[in-house]
Amino acid sequence: MAEKTLNVLEIAREQVKHACDKLGADPAVYEILKNPMRTLEVSFPVKMDDGSTKSFTGYRAQHNNACGPFKGGLRFHPNVCMDEVKALSTWMTFKCSVVGIPYGGGKGGMAIDPTEYSQGELERIARGFSRSIAPIIGEKEDIPAPDVNTNGQIMSWMLDEYSQATGSFQPGTFTGKPVDFYGSLARTEATGYGVATMALEAAKKLDINVEEVTIGIQGFGNVGSFAGMYIEEFGAKVVAVEDHTGTIVNPDGIDMKSLMEYNKIHRCIKGFQGAEATEDKLFSMDVDILMPCALENQITSQNAGDIKAKIICEGANGPTTPEADKIIYDRGITLVPDILANSGGVTVSYFEWVQNLGRYNWPFEEVQQKQSVLMKNAFEDIWKLAKDYSVDMRTAAYMMSIKRIADAMKLRGWYTETPVKVEEVKEAVATN
Numbered sequence: 001m002a003e004k005t006l007n008v009l010e011i012a013r014e015q016v017k018h019a020c021d022k023l024g025a026d027p028a029v030y031e032i033l034k035n036p037m038r039t040l041e042v043s044f045p046v047k048m049d050d051g052s053t054k055s056f057t058g059y060r061a062q063h064n065n066a067c068g069p070f071k072g073g074l075r076f077h078p079n080v081c082m083d084e085v086k087a088l089s090t091w092m093t094f095k096c097s098v099v100g101i102p103y104g105g106g107k108g109g110m111a112i113d114p115t116e117y118s119q120g121e122l123e124r125i126a127r128g129f130s131r132s133i134a135p136i137i138g139e140k141e142d143i144p145a146p147d148v149n150t151n152g153q154i155m156s157w158m159l160d161e162y163s164q165a166t167g168s169f170q171p172g173t174f175t176g177k178p179v180d181f182y183g184s185l186a187r188t189e190a191t192g193y194g195v196a197t198m199a200l201e202a203a204k205k206l207d208i209n210v211e212e213v214t215i216g217i218q219g220f221g222n223v224g225s226f227a228g229m230y231i232e233e234f235g236a237k238v239v240a241v242e243d244h245t246g247t248i249v250n251p252d253g254i255d256m257k258s259l260m261e262y263n264k265i266h267r268c269i270k271g272f273q274g275a276e277a278t279e280d281k282l283f284s285m286d287v288d289i290l291m292p293c294a295l296e297n298q299i300t301s302q303n304a305g306d307i308k309a310k311i312i313c314e315g316a317n318g319p320t321t322p323e324a325d326k327i328i329y330d331r332g333i334t335l336v337p338d339i340l341a342n343s344g345g346v347t348v349s350y351f352e353w354v355q356n357l358g359r360y361n362w363p364f365e366e367v368q369q370k371q372s373v374l375m376k377n378a379f380e381d382i383w384k385l386a387k388d389y390s391v392d393m394r395t396a397a398y399m400m401s402i403k404r405i406a407d408a409m410k411l412r413g414w415y416t417e418t419p420v421k422v423e424e425v426k427e428a429v430a431t432n
């Protein structure tokens with residue numbers, strides 16, 4: 001069966017609508033949440049190394065700020081477009097709400113491949129983007145962070161440019177900064193650590209001993225690599241890894257720290273000596289836990305039926321389509337959804353922001369401990385809700401977060417309960 005849609009914005013809306021319906025939310029709730037509150041498209045010139053001038057386009061979507069300032073990453077990837085940014089900003093709103101941090105959702109990006117530019121060009125692009133979105137971001141307004149192909153250095157340039165543009169130094173305007181420049185300890189590791197922690201929680205629920213578990217990871221960037229490192233620390237064996245250059249396998253376990261070192265130097269996993277290259281498809285391999293940690297729409301109706309894993313723990317945003325979700329649920333596979341599984345990044349971004357506002361520096365263990373508590377509590381609540389309502393964990397996670405956002409929106413007066421029409425009451429009485 002062909003996929004109904006691979007448009008991520010339509011997918012995000014379908015997920016929200018499905019959960020609103022299950023929750024019996026007032027129609028006004030979906031009406032407000034189906035669109036971002038504000039979007040901005042910018043175009044700005046950058047001087048290239050060869051003396052030419054090139055115009056670049058960037059996007060920022062601010063989905064909802066009922067629970068606090070907009071929050072979410074900036075992505076540099078050729079596929080970035082306004083619909084993708086809108087979908088990613090929607091997911092951010094629910095992700096922040098799932099772990100109960102006081103933010104709404106935002107996301108931004110540019111359709112570029114950063115490997116095509118020199119460091120100097122990349123710095124000027126990042127600065128141009130920061131200057132262009134400066135009017136709508138800020139420590140208490142909208143707080144960007146790293147995402148695919150962006151990092152602490154890019155956040156530092158953007159913060160510096162923002163400070164110059166506004167004449168005021170507010171380090172909490174960006175998170176995911178380097179530790180030496182107002183960053184937080186444990187932020188770099190946070191998303192992957194959270195993914196590994198959530199996989200472990202799911203394994204415990206299914207009475208699976210993590211020391212006997214094999215793992216397959218798609219994507220070996222910030223999220224995938226630390227997810228691999230921590231799940232290995234918890235006792236599991238990572239036997240397969242895929243990135244944009246191919247897939248490698250080792251049934252005895254791929255040493256995560258060595259692969260991270262290799263990846264740092266070569267910027268890919270291809271050629272790593274501690275594993276064999278394979279043409280086999282990662283998602284149909286015989287592993288216990290799959291961690292999709294790359295991009296959207298990777299698990300579809302085409303490959304969901306081939307999955308042998310008992311647990312899927314989503315490090316990436318939107319790696320599974322709604323059709324695939326149904327197949328996975330019907331097959332009894334436990335899927336820990338992105339808005340919970342990868343919420344560790346934004347959770348520690350929140351801790352970074354709190355430290356910035358108060359000029360604190362918390363120790364690594366304290367930050368990671370705080371992250372672990374928030375995420376494990378959210379996991380427990382969602383697990384229970386999923387059982388109580390006989391729904392998958394994604395629907396349960398949306399139900400929990402939509403309820404919180406809906407309550408905040410109602411208290412703010414953004415909507416009042418839609419009055420029940422007299423005809424509907426009469427009809428209900430007549431049919432009873």
Ligand SMILES: NC(=O)C1=CN([C@@H]2O[C@H](COP(=O)(O)OP(=O)(O)OC[C@H]3O[C@@H](n4cnc5c(N)ncnc54)[C@H](O)[C@@H]3O)[C@@H](O)[C@H]2O)C=CC1
Pocket residue numbers: 146147148149150191218219220221222223224242243244245293294295296315316317342343345346
């Ligand atoms: N960095 C963060 O803190 C957070 C990231 N995420 C999400 O996690 C995912 C990955 O983000 P990062 O690790 O930060 O990005 P990254 O840029 O550090 O790494 C991306 C990885 O995906 C791989 N990849 C790209 N295209 C691929 C393909 N077609 N097939 C297989 N692998 C492919 C790349 O080779 C690379 O290993 C994204 O969906 C992102 O939105 C979610 C929460 C927080």
Ligand SMILES: O=C(O)CCC(=O)C(=O)O
Pocket residue numbers: 071072073074095143144145146147175176317342343345346347349
């Ligand atoms: O750290 C953040 O604020 C946002 C991370 C992010 O973009 C995400 O969770 O998808």
